[in-house]
Amino acid sequence: MQRTRIRRETLLGFQPPAIGEEEVEAVVQTLRTGWIATGPRAAELEERFSEYVGARHAVSLASGTAALHLALLGAGIGEGDEVITTPITWPATGNVIVHTGARPVFVDVRAADLNIDPKAVAAGITPRTKAIMPVHLAGQPCDLDALLELGIPVIEDATHAAESVYRGKKIGSVPGSLGACFSLNATKNVAAAEGGLLATDDDDLAAEVRELRLMRRREGSHYDIRVAGFKANLPDLLAALALVQLEKxxxxxxxxxxxxxxxxxxxxxxxxxxxxxxxxxxxxxxxxxxxxxxxxxxxxxxxxxxxxxxxxxxxxxxxxxxxxxxxxxxxxxxxxxxxxxxxxxxxxxxxxxxxxxxxxxxxxxxxxxxxxxxxxxxx
Ligand SMILES: Cc1ncc(COP(=O)(O)O)c(C=O)c1O
Known part of the structure; x- marks a missing residue:
């Protein structure tokens, strides 16, 4: 029998984070260590997340947006290039393409799941197309096989897809994909207020993104920079929170x-x-x-x-x-x-x-x- 109750007295939040005492304790402990910036906890998160998705590397970053942006830059995308993506996404996906100097090429989606339509992607390819950036909308993996068959580097917007598995492979470790970018934003499945992770098997991409995420420091008493890096690192305070969320x-x-x-x-x-x-x-x-x-x-x-x-x-x-x-x-x-x-x-x-x-x-x-x-x- 259908129950018809009266209106709720308080607003039901759309996506509040599930924060327990363990998260509070982890953050407090990190504060007490005296090391709150990027350090051992960010490194531990990278290790745990790469194990979790089954990728060779996980690079921790300040946001999912930073992961998408630096992955594109690390893949060499820039002025004069085109990147094909979906219009059914958060603006970050398109904006990061613009920030590299490339042109975002929006193609249509499939009516059933609103994920990017591989046929529309194929039709949108030009000699300038240097990457495809699909989104696994809501957590439903897009049709990666059809995209990978096109022979153009795929960088996945996996910000909705922390637990997604595509045909038996965890998103983040699908063979042939250049990399998958996850988000640790407050609304996401692993919520740490802000943060991101790039999962990749590509040693060069991981190294480039590590270099881009901070002004590079060299060994010894001096430092040097090879690229004009960003300040896109994940602090340990947030990594500590993400580590507990990953356990849960x-x-x-x-x-x-x-x-x-x-x-x-x-x-x-x-x-x-x-x-x-x-x-x-x-x-x-x-x-x-x-x-x-x-x-x-x-x-x-x-x-x-x-x-x-x-x-x-x-x-x-x-x-x-x-x-x-x-x-x-x-x-x-x-x-x-x-x-x-x-x-x-x-x-x-x-x-x-x-x-x-x-x-x-x-x-x-x-x-x-x-x-x-x-x-x-x-x-
Ligand atoms: C599809 C999509 N892409 C990218 C992002 C950006 O992630 P972040 O907020 O961690 O920068 C989001 C965040 O909401 C998103 O929903």
Missing amino acids: IDGHAETRRRHVEAYDAALSDLPGLTPLSRDPRDVHAFHIYVIRIDPKLAGADRDAYREALLAENIATSIHFLPLHRLTYYRERFPDQPRLPVAERAGDEVLSLPLSPAHSDADIEDATDALRRVHADFTG
Whole structure:
């Protein structure tokens, strides 16, 4: 029997981090060591993360954005080059391409999972194409085999994909990919406020990115620089937090999986609200739970649902508005082609609260609210 409870009294946060006493203790201990900048904990995180994903190297960085940026620079991408990417992503993915001096070439996505469409990528290749940067949206791996077959270096935006497995291989260790960039941002599956990691088997790329992340120091009493490096290192304070979160990764994933099942069950009764598709051959990281809202069946559009859910004290988010339609990209690259699948999705996607910090009762509040809102709009 369906329970219809009353509106929540407090706002259900969209993606609060799950921070316990262990994280507090790890940060306090690091403070007490007197070494808070990049040091032994960042090194330990690199070791643990490379073991976790099965990559030869993990390079710790200040953010997922820094990982993407320095991976492109380390791969030699620059002025006059083109990098093909997806418009259904956070602006960081496109911005880092711009920051290298290359041109981001946005191509359309697949309707079912909103991951980059390999056929559109193939059609977008020109003699200037130097890399492909796909996103594993929400934690569903994109079709890497089809992208790798194109013979152009692939640098993965794996910021949603900490636990994702593509056809039996953990994201971060898929053979043929040049590297995968992860995020430790507060909302991510391994949450350390900020931070990033590049996982790669490529010794040269790892060495380049290590050099780019700090002004290089040489041995001896003097220092020298070979490249104009960045300040993109991960401090030990945050690495200590990330290490605890990494230890908890399986338990947190299990909680999110349970929440996803609850959403799936609730949505099966709500016409017009459909989750993005998942490929049963892969492990989905369940970083976010994205639904599409078809206004004809759901009785109202995404923005109306978003507002009505907020009135029910349920926070939601949008992943993502098509990047090529945002002001900077429209103005800087006015000759963008229309990308109909991405543009329609941009009007229809809504992300529901999903975090290991949420209790089952929290998710029940969200599904109850969804039912009430759906009944109001379709009734
Ligand atoms: C798809 C995608 N790419 C890149 C990033 C950037 O990661 P960070 O916030 O760690 O810089 C994010 C962060 O939200 C993201 O969602």
